[in-house]
Amino acid sequence: MDSAYEWKQFYNTERDQIGAATMLAMVDAAQPLDLEAGGAIVIPHTRFEITGSQIAAAVSTVLESGTDRVLALGVLHGARRSDQREVARAKAGDPEAINALRGVHEEDGLAAEEFSLDAFVQLLTLAAERQGRPIDVVRRYPFLVGENPASLPGVEGLQEMVDDGALLVATTDPMHHGRAYGMPVPDCLDPLLASTRAVAGDAIGEQLDALSDHRFAEFARLVGRDRSDFRDTGPVMAHLLGSGFDWKICDLDLVDYSVVLDSPGPSWVAGALIVTSNH
Numbered sequence: 001m002d003s004a005y006e007w008k009q010f011y012n013t014e015r016d017q018i019g020a021a022t023m024l025a026m027v028d029a030a031q032p033l034d035l036e037a038g039g040a041i042v043i044p045h046t047r048f049e050i051t052g053s054q055i056a057a058a059v060s061t062v063l064e065s066g067t068d069r070v071l072a073l074g075v076l077h078g079a080r081r082s083d084q085r086e087v088a089r090a091k092a093g094d095p096e097a098i099n100a101l102r103g104v105h106e107e108d109g110l111a112a113e114e115f116s117l118d119a120f121v122q123l124l125t126l127a128a129e130r131q132g133r134p135i136d137v138v139r140r141y142p143f144l145v146g147e148n149p150a151s152l153p154g155v156e157g158l159q160e161m162v163d164d165g166a167l168l169v170a171t172t173d174p175m176h177h178g179r180a181y182g183m184p185v186p187d188c189l190d191p192l193l194a195s196t197r198a199v200a201g202d203a204i205g206e207q208l209d210a211l212s213d214h215r216f217a218e219f220a221r222l223v224g225r226d227r228s229d230f231r232d233t234g235p236v237m238a239h240l241l242g243s244g245f246d247w248k249i250c251d252l253d254l255v256d257y258s259v260v261l262d263s264p265g266p267s268w269v270a271g272a273l274i275v276t277s278n279h
Helices: 004-018 020-029 048-065 081-091 095-101 118-131 155-163 194-212 216-226 233-241
Strands: 040-043 069-073 103-105 136-143 167-171 175-178 246-256 267-277
Touching: 004 020, 004 048, 004 118, 020 048, 020 118, 040 048, 040 233, 048 118, 048 167, 048 246, 048 267, 069 118, 069 155, 069 233, 081 095, 103 155, 118 136, 136 155, 136 233, 155 233, 167 233, 175 194, 175 216, 194 216, 194 233, 194 246, 194 267, 216 233
Parallel strands: 040 167, 069 136, 069 167
Antiparallel strands: 040 267, 103 136, 175 267, 246 267
16 A cells, blocks of 8 residues: 555455444443543554454543543555655655655645544444533644754644643554565564563664653664654654653554565564653
């Protein structure tokens, strides 16, 4: 699939096939996470049929918290189809393109074709409407954050929302692994092995430790190593939380993408449910 738009259609179709009733039943079956005030939830945006239970647990937690506002940080996967050339220039280091695109984007602009928050927002909206309570989900998409999230245009507005009590949710798929992602065959790990899950958990933990310490240059190296799309939402989340936060991986799935990408296996993506807390 060549664009975020195509992935958006793929995931929309998947959720349509699952159906709203089944999705809501997952919320009913989910155990709310132990989320302290001032903490954040990190969710995946992988295949809902595999990691939908993680999304459901996040939704259950939001409902139990009593909040009426959520700030959701989404991954921007290349922006709109019409922006692909400019995005490619920015990612290649073109200063003019970076200056034009670096910032916090909304869905009426660069993020109009983005999919990374769709499952969470759809399920939270369904569950909140069933309870007869409005929850305002503010979707924002930081882009080209780099190693200094405090300088990101628009980050002050995000901080104001968090300071005003918005519950913070961020999405990432923190590891893309295998032949579909250009890895040499000898380096590919079997996602069915417990040892592979341990490797993935350790790698994600390294990313979270670097974020907690605000070691953003080291974090950038780690996301490159792990083919992680936490590159923008991670530093912004860490900036909003402040340094020294604790974290816990509550659930971890290694989601097979070999069929979806028409690639030999192993080709998988880590879907992780994470909570953070400040002490």
